[in-house]
Amino acid sequence: MAESISALKADLRALSILGLHPFTVVFLWCYYMRNYSCSSPRILEGCKMPLKKQLSPRKQPAQSRSRATVSAILEGAAQVFCREGYAGGTTDKVAKRAGVSVGSLYQYFPNKDALLLALAEQHAEEGFVMIHRLLSEFKAELPALEVFLRQFVVSLFDLHMREPELHRVLFNEAPLPSEFFEKKEAREYEFSICVSKLLAEHPEVHCKNPELAAHMLVQAVEGLVHGYIFFPPRSITPKEFISEIVFMLLQYLSQPSETRG
Numbered sequence: 001m002a003e004s005i006s007a008l009k010a011d012l013r014a015l016s017i018l019g020l021h022p023f024t025v026v027f028l029w030c031y032y033m034r035n036y037s038c039s040s041p042r043i044l045e046g047c048k049m050p051l052k053k054q055l056s057p058r059k060q061p062a063q064s065r066s067r068a069t070v071s072a073i074l075e076g077a078a079q080v081f082c083r084e085g086y087a088g089g090t091t092d093k094v095a096k097r098a099g100v101s102v103g104s105l106y107q108y109f110p111n112k113d114a115l116l117l118a119l120a121e122q123h124a125e126e127g128f129v130m131i132h133r134l135l136s137e138f139k140a141e142l143p144a145l146e147v148f149l150r151q152f153v154v155s156l157f158d159l160h161m162r163e164p165e166l167h168r169v170l171f172n173e174a175p176l177p178s179e180f181f182e183k184k185e186a187r188e189y190e191f192s193i194c195v196s197k198l199l200a201e202h203p204e205v206h207c208k209n210p211e212l213a214a215h216m217l218v219q220a221v222e223g224l225v226h227g228y229i230f231f232p233p234r235s236i237t238p239k240e241f242i243s244e245i246v247f248m249l250l251q252y253l254s255q256p257s258e259t260r261g
Contacts, residue, residue: 070108072098074122077115082165086173091115116174123170124184127159128191135194145204145254149246152217157225157242164229172230192218199253206256217249 076098081089091112095102109115134155138148160167170176196214199205207213224245233241 069100069104073100073105073108074115074118076100077112078119078163078166081116081119081169082163086116086169089169113175116170117176117180119166120170120174120176120180123167124180124187127156128187130155130159131191135191135198138198142198142202145202146246146250148198148202149217149249149253150242153221153225153242153245153249156221157228157238160225160229161238164232167226167229171226188218188222205253207253213253216252220249221245 073094076096077089077094080093080097084090084093089112091105091109092102094112094115095105098105109118134151142148143151192214193211195218196210199207199213199217200210205213224241228238228241
């Protein structure tokens with residue numbers, strides 16, 4: 001895996017030297033980040049994954065007290081995995097941190113992978129709710145293109161940077177099942193279609209294929225933000241990073257289609 005990553009980085013540098021448009025080079029890197037990490041469903045077979053475990057909750061909390069217990073367990077799990085990572089996090093540590101017995105934890109979660117899946121689903125749902133709210137605001141009043149892009153990028157960046165260590169564990173260490181990624185990608189596609197409709201209506205956007213442009217926008221932002229979290233650059237501030245993404249996308253979307261190759 002490490003050799004493949006090194007080879008791919010070398011290929012990307014070569015593509016840049018050959019004179020490909022910077023957006024194309026960046027998109028290829030984003031595509032790698034989203035499709036060739038060990039968490040990706042596309043190469044699960046190539047990673048050292050444990051045997052398939054029971055990941056569904058053993059029972060659903062029905063009463064307010066049990067819901068509070070599950071909430072405490074998930075909060076404790078987030079703190080433990082942030083501090084210990086995937087390998088160091090255990091159900092015993094989570095139960096202790098949450099202030100519950102291990103037996104109480106096992107009533108709801110059969111193992112630590114089930115905990116991580118619940119945290120990943122919770123994180124993804126927060127993102128989908130945020131994007132849905134943002135797109136609804138854009139539909140009500142379409143802002144200038146730069147404002148549109150900046151709000152989109154800042155919202156995703158802030159969501160992922162809320163707990164960067166946990167994000168790294170969930171999406172770069174934990175053996176999440178392929179079904180999770182399939183559902184996540186289906187939801188992302190739905191939002192990409194919504195974005196394409198907004199782009200098609202925007203007077204500052206010049207593209208022949210809004211659906212393709214929306215796909216590029218969503219995947220590029222998601223991939224770049226994940227890359228910033230997984231491999232934090234030492235000399236690039238979040239403000240600089242966000243501004244560069246907005247500038248790159250603004251140039252891509254506002255450039256007349258006739259000038260593209």
